[in-house]
Every structure is written in structure tokens, then in C-alpha cells.
Amino acid sequence: MAQMYFYKFNINAEIYNVYKDETLQEKILNQVFEKLDSDMTYEYGFEEDEQDKMIEYKFCDLLKSSEDLAITGRLVKIYDGEVESYDRKNDTVTQVYEEDRAASATFYFDILNEEIAFITRQGFGYLQFGTYFVKLLEQKFPEGSFALILEKNIGELKSKLYAMNRVLKVTCAMIPPNANEAEFTTLLGASVDEFKETGATKYVQSMEIPAKGKNSIKVKTRFFNRLLYALGKGYADMVVEGRNKNNEKITLNSDEDAPYKLPIPESEKDSISAFREHGKCNLSILLKDKALIQMQDNGEVNGDKEE
Structure with a gap:
């Protein structure tokens, strides 16, 4: 089985205007x-062996559904490079230079629920997907209009966090929630205004x-x-540095160590x-799990799911 990952799609630059005018959110999502x-x-350029190389990213094979405001398609990475193959006759390896090589990630974008389900493949990981999905949107929207936050398995994250022998440093990046302004108060408390x-x-x-x-x-x-609640709802990332029981340095990265993922058959992933x-089905599971994550009166976070 292949693994399906998820990004929370967030309106960013206009979020305070969205708080003031609820109709603006629907307008922006329809524009997307x-x-x-x-x-x-x-296009992304870099230098290698004193030659300028270019990598192009684009959308292709798009299928749009206006009924549920959803888009299915691929985000493809296009580049020139060498391919190795085995030469059985001469018992050796040969290199062939090919133009327009590609690595793609199939995705399902549920715009109404502001969620993206996608797969990864060798040479195109989930962090790359999020980076270039936004950069492509910024070709038609102002820079900083949107922010993608990788969905976390909050139960797995808590388990790994609590297993650390000592926690020495914590860094958390949080964005204003798209849900509503009241949710922002839950995240930041008295300092929100x-x-x-x-x-x-x-x-x-x-x-x-x-x-x-x-x-x-x-x-x-x-x-x-509060931080765990923000991570579970798709509004934050966190990096924790500390020591294990052997006093060795360890780092817990919420994106790398606890992504939320669900299976999809290998035969159907492309x-x-x-x-x-499969994207619609798995997103319904994700949304149900996220709905269970609540801040209780005593400040505890419940409803988390550990795989």
C-alpha cells in the first residue's frame, strides 16, 4: 500500500479581512x-558543475468538479538529468542523459474543506510538494496569500514527545486559524488581540x-x-530538541516524525x-479525527489518534 499525506490549506495574507467579512473566504476559495x-x-534554477540547470514545476492532468469545488490532478517536477541502466551484455552500468525527466505527485484538493490529499514518490517528497504547490498558486495570487501546513498525527507526536527524557528547546510556528476568530483565542488566549x-x-x-x-x-x-491543539488542527509546526535516556541529542520534528497518513492501493495511486x-474517503477520516481534537476545561487535549 502507498501512503497518502495531507496538507491543511490556509488563507494567510487576507485572514484578518476574512475575520471581518465571512463572505470573503468563499470568494477567495472560488478564485482558487x-x-x-x-x-x-x-522554474527553479541552480548551479551544478558550472552549468545552469533548471527545474520546472507545473500542474497537469487536472480534473475539476464545480459541484463540490474539488480539483484532482498532478503536480509534476520536470528536469534534465542522467539515468542509470544495467547493460547485461557487457555486465556494466551505463548513463544516459535525458531531457524532460519527470517526477509527479497526484493530489486531490478539496477546496471547500481546505484540505489537500496527495502521494509522494522518489525524488519528490511531501515537503517539496507543499513548497511548490504554494509557489505555483503565487503565479496568479500575491506572494504570501496562502500557507500549507502538513497535517500531523497528534497522538503519535505526543507519544514521541512524552518519551523524550529531557526537553531542552522548543520552537513552534503558528498561523492564524481559518476556522474562525474564536479559534484564534483558543490558540493564543489573552494575547490574541x-x-x-x-x-x-x-x-x-x-x-x-x-x-x-x-x-x-x-x-x-x-x-x-495549546501548541498540540494548534498542531492537531493544522495551524502549526514544531521542532523539539532534547536528550534520550542515554543522554544522546535527539530532535523531534513534527513534519518529519509525525505526519498524518492513510493508505491507498499501489495499483490506484496514479x-x-x-x-x-480515495482522496474523498480518506479526507473524511481525517476531518472526523480532527473534529475529535478538543481543548478540555482542564487544558488537556483529547481525541488524538495514534497509529
């Missing part, structure tokens, strides 16, 4: 549906203690539960029509 097409391209006054659309906070000694940052606290159906 209309403007996302196969004409969008993004002061933060909104700044006009910033990303809140980065960090905390640490000296590595010497035996002290550890306490993670089973109300403060951390079929646009089949991927659409």
Missing part, C-alpha cells in the same frame, strides 16, 4: 478553483533551558496543550479517477 490550471509554471494589532500572519515562539544539569522543559502543561475517490 477558477485560477488553478495547467498554465501555472514555476495584541497579536492581531501587529498585522503579522505567523507567530513563532521559542523556549529553552540550559543543557547542563538535569532540568527539562515540562511538556504536560496547559501551554504545551489513476486520477481512483485517486479522487
Whole structure:
């Protein structure tokens, strides 16, 4: 079975205007549906062996459904490079230079629910997918209009966090939630109005203690539960540095170590029509799991699911 990953699609630059005018969110999402097409391209250049190389990213094989405001298709990476093959006659390996090599990621974009389901493949990982999906959209929208946050398995993340022997440093990046303005208060508490006054659309906070000694940052606290809630809802990323039981340095990255994923048959992962159906089904599971994540009166986070 292949693995399907998920990104929470967030309106970013206009989020405070969305809080003021609820109709604006629907307007922006409809614009995304209309403007996302196969004409969008993004080129990335880099130097290698003193020769300029270019990598092109674009959408292709798009299937749009206006009934449920959803798009199925592929995000493809196009590049020139060498391919190795085995020469049985001469018992050796040969290299052949090929133009327009490709690596693609099939996706299902549920615009109404602001979620993207997708697969990865060798040479095109899930972090690359998120980066270039946004860069393609920015060909027709202002830079910073949207932010993609990889969906986390909050149960798996908590398990790995609590297993750390000592927590020495925590860095968390959080964006204003698209759900509603009240959700923002849940995330930031009393400081939400002061933060909104700044006009910033990303809140980065960090905390640490000296590595010497035996002290550890306490993670089973109300403060951390707010962070975990934000991660579980698709509004934040977190990196934790600490030590294991052997006093060895370890790092817990929420994107790399606890992505939310669900299976999809290998035989159907590249079929646009089949991927659409699996994407709809798996997104319904994700949304149900996210709905169970709640901040309780005592500050605890419940409803998390561990695979």
C-alpha cells in the first residue's frame, strides 16, 4: 500500500479581512478553483558543475468538479538529468542523459474543506510538494496569500514527545486559524488581540533551558496543550530538541516524525479517477479525527489518534 499525506490549506495574507467579512473566504476559495490550471509554471534554477540547470514545476492532468469545488490532478517536477541502466551484455552500468525527466505527485484538493490529499514518490517528497504547490498558486495570487501546513498525527507526536527524557528547546510556528476568530483565542488566549494589532500572519515562539544539569522543559502543561491543539488542527509546526535516556541529542520534528497518513492501493495511486475517490474517503477520516481534537476545561487535549 502507498501512503497518502495531507496538507491543511490556509488563507494567510487576507485572514484578518476574512475575520471581518465571512463572505470573503468563499470568494477567495472560488478564485482558487477558477485560477488553478495547467498554465501555472514555476522554474527553479541552480548551479551544478558550472552549468545552469533548471527545474520546472507545473500542474497537469487536472480534473475539476464545480459541484463540490474539488480539483484532482498532478503536480509534476520536470528536469534534465542522467539515468542509470544495467547493460547485461557487457555486465556494466551505463548513463544516459535525458531531457524532460519527470517526477509527479497526484493530489486531490478539496477546496471547500481546505484540505489537500496527495502521494509522494522518489525524488519528490511531501515537503517539496507543499513548497511548490504554494509557489505555483503565487503565479496568479500575491506572494504570501496562502500557507500549507502538513497535517500531523497528534497522538503519535505526543507519544514521541512524552518519551523524550529531557526537553531542552522548543520552537513552534503558528498561523492564524481559518476556522474562525474564536479559534484564534483558543490558540493564543489573552494575547490574541495584541497579536492581531501587529498585522503579522505567523507567530513563532521559542523556549529553552540550559543543557547542563538535569532540568527539562515540562511538556504536560496547559501551554504545551495549546501548541498540540494548534498542531492537531493544522495551524502549526514544531521542532523539539532534547536528550534520550542515554543522554544522546535527539530532535523531534513534527513534519518529519509525525505526519498524518492513510493508505491507498499501489495499483490506484496514479489513476486520477481512483485517486479522487480515495482522496474523498480518506479526507473524511481525517476531518472526523480532527473534529475529535478538543481543548478540555482542564487544558488537556483529547481525541488524538495514534497509529
